[in-house]
């Protein structure tokens with residue numbers, strides 16, 4: 001039985017470890033690429049979306065370029081998304097200030113004077129395949145930070161299905177969930193988990209901020225994979241990897257090997273890759289896109305629909321868990337609990353140390369420095 005003394009000493013120890021790790025309170029990382037939206041969500045209609053705690057206005061120019069501006073009129077903070085898109089300019093619905101696609105205020109209807117160098121912040125965007133990425137940190141650092149978009153995402157060699165769910169929970173917990181897949185045997189026991197999964201040996205590879213976990217699980221594949229492959233009831237090995245790529249992206253990979261079929265019939269081996277696209281909406285909500293890519297039974301919409309339905313059901317189980325955890329954190333004071341770490345957490349702990357280092361670095365960089373409002377075109 002856990003005595004009060006045991007609790008106090010475990011908690012002291014856990015608190016010391018936790019201080020070096022990112023958690024739901026750690027400031028969000030701004031100097032990173034995140035997915036703002038799927039490309040087909042950004043249209044000629046003004047759309048508001050909260051990203052990293054900031055309301056962002058998204059639209060396309062007449063030439064089709066995505067635009068991301070701070071969705072807050074610099075006059076009296078009216079949301080620009082409530083206004084009108086005229087050509088490539090946005091007119092605020094309150095007093096009519098007009099902004100161009102760079103975010104510069106180019107007209108104030110109630111005065112004849114030129115507005116000068118005022119405007120709203122414009123965020124850098126990059127469209128790749130089906131996604132539009134955004135940079136909301138220091139613009140000077142965007143060029144030296146490679147876009148994490150994987151080459152297979154949107155590549156014609158892979159069939160792709162994309163789902164979305166808005167998660168009530170911390171993005172740190174979502175990354176952690178994806179690095180510790182021992183939960184497949186429990187949380188996902190009826191969707192894509194199998195009983196052997198949790199106890200399968202883990203290979204954890206940590207090289208700097210490249211954090212990966214692999215398992216090679218002999219099993220009968222769950223129907224989500226076995227059915228489309230025609231492998232139901234057959235013995236297989238499920239090679240399964242999780243990789244933390246950046247604060248905004250995680251990749252899960254599955255390579256399937258059939259032990260009952262000759263090797264020649266499995267070349268190239270069937271594979272799935274899932275881009276787990278993690279964009280914090282704010283400290284405790286996440287825009288979660290999952291882009292599921294497969295190299296087998298391609299060009300078959302029925303299989304695509306079956307698999308994305310299965311993935312959506314499974315990922316909703318993760319959402320359920322993260323929301324329950326979020327509720328527990330909201331309900332109870334930190335003095336009332338501690339969390340222990342187990343062997344399966346090794347990669348997750350490294351990821352949380354990494355995020356904490358990034359957040360501390362950003363906090364140190366901005367402390368005592370005036371906030372950066374981005375460059376208004378024409379400004380020195």
Ligand code: FES
Nearest residue numbers: 073075076092095
């Ligand atoms: S609040 Fe936008 S023009 Fe006044």
Ligand SMILES: [Fe+2]
Nearest residue numbers: 177183188318
């Ligand atoms: Fe999961």
